[in-house]
Amino acid sequence: MKRFLGFALSAILLCACNEQNAKENAAKNSPAEISQNETSKNAVIYYSQTGTTKKVAEEFSKQLSAKIFELKMVTPYPSTYDSTIAAVKRERESKTHPTLQNAKLNLTSFDTLYIGYPIMFGTFAPPIYTFLDSNNLSGKAIVPFCTYGSGGRLASAHEIQEIETNANVLIAFGISHKRANNSAVNVADEIKNFIDKVRAGAKEEILVGAYSEERALTQDDSAAFIAATKDYAYLNLKPLAVSSQVVAGTNYLFKCTMQAFGAPETLVSVKIFAPLPNQGEPQFIEMMKN
Ligand SMILES: Cc1cc2nc3c(=O)[nH]c(=O)nc-3n(C[C@H](O)[C@H](O)[C@H](O)COP(=O)(O)O)c2cc1C
Incomplete structure (x- = not known):
């Protein structure tokens, strides 16, 4: 197996x-x-x-x-x-x-x-x-x-x-x-x-260019985070700071604490993509251990 x-x-x-x-x-x-x-x-x-x-x-x-x-x-x-x-x-x-x-x-x-x-x-x-x-x-x-x-x-x-x-x-x-x-x-x-x-043989986009400096969350950042993590409530993610990158939409990297399934709290980074207006909702992309 x-x-x-x-x-x-x-x-x-x-x-x-x-x-x-x-x-x-x-x-x-x-x-x-x-x-x-x-x-x-x-x-x-x-x-x-x-x-x-x-x-x-x-x-x-x-x-x-x-x-x-x-x-x-x-x-x-x-x-x-x-x-x-x-x-x-x-x-x-x-x-x-x-x-x-x-x-x-x-x-x-x-x-x-x-x-x-x-x-x-x-x-x-x-x-x-x-x-x-x-x-x-x-x-x-x-x-x-x-x-x-x-x-x-x-x-x-x-x-x-x-x-x-x-x-x-x-x-x-x-x-x-x-x-x-x-x-x-x-x-x-x-x-x-x-x-x-x-x-056409397209590949997953590898984004060039840097994310912004880490900052405190604005209202827009929080709204994107809430929308993209609504089906991930079981992870108990709490965003602490964010950096972002404007592409055709916005890539966000949220630094968060996570406490899931009885395990101790850990620090993780959560990647979220928010498309341009009217092109879909913010999406949970992936999560990385810090
Ligand atoms: C047990 C379970 C776990 C799920 N976990 C997630 C999740 O982690 N993230 C997410 O975005 N949606 C999650 N969903 C939502 C489903 O992915 C979504 O409703 C999907 O479209 C259902 O597809 P289906 O109609 O083909 O079964 C979950 C749904 C169920 C029932």
């Missing part, structure tokens, strides 16, 4: 790769694995609990003309949010992954796998661990896509690359469930633009 990434907090911290890892991962990205004959070479594989990721997965499959596989749990998570939180916590504490009806897939004819999931506790939902454990993805190109409350795209993509060291994780797509289910948002267009980027 591949390495179990464990209890929620350690999973989150493992996801919280540093800048160097981000650069190394980005440098590995190569369009070479993307076949010219995409129609037969792409597959979409996803898990969805409440249907948002399913919707996004079906759009990917349609636009790529790709075969689609839904990962199904033998015993699905309960139907309410709170009881699902409790069930996922129990799994993590007992170091088990859920059993799937169809964990092992025949993927030999595909070279690019679009793998979709909801973010749960800062990373991909547990059925994805079962899928990764059950299949040999060496040599595959992987395009992660996710839906979330307030973020987790990059952290989850980094964790896939950490587990699948012999696969090549390309850029990742993410969208909040609020936007994915808002009929005023053209999700199909966002997916199309993203697929175009994959085809």
Whole structure:
């Protein structure tokens, strides 16, 4: 069995790769694995609990003309949010992954796998661990896509690359469930633009230029922080200071204390991206240990 990434907090911290890892991962990205004959070479594989990721997965499959596989749990998570939180916590504490009806897939004819999931506790939902454990993805190109409350795209993509060291994780797509289910948002267009980027061999952006000096939080900083961490309440993050960088939107680096899952308080840095007005909500990008 591949390495179990464990209890929620350690999973989150493992996801919280540093800048160097981000650069190394980005440098590995190569369009070479993307076949010219995409129609037969792409597959979409996803898990969805409440249907948002399913919707996004079906759009990917349609636009790529790709075969689609839904990962199904033998015993699905309960139907309410709170009881699902409790069930996922129990799994993590007992170091088990859920059993799937169809964990092992025949993927030999595909070279690019679009793998979709909801973010749960800062990373991909547990059925994805079962899928990764059950299949040999060496040599595959992987395009992660996710839906979330307030973020987790990059952290989850980094964790896939950490587990699948012999696969090549390309850029990742993410969208909040609020936007994915808002009929005023053209999700199909966002997916199309993203697929175009994959085809062009785009890499995760490595931002050049420095962050500002650390400063006390302004009202705008606090608003971005609150919006981007609303689904990370379990981390008990308290922002102490912030630095920022204006790009097409704003990158924030918040220095915070974190106290989660009974562990002692620690200092962490939380990266948040706030898009330009009307281009989406602030997103939780990743968290780094100080
Ligand atoms: C157990 C659980 C944990 C979650 N953890 C996070 C989280 O850490 N960060 C986040 O932004 N959203 C989190 N969410 C929200 C889901 O990622 C979001 O609702 C997603 O769109 C659900 O996708 P689905 O409809 O495909 O199941 C969590 C939801 C559940 C049920």
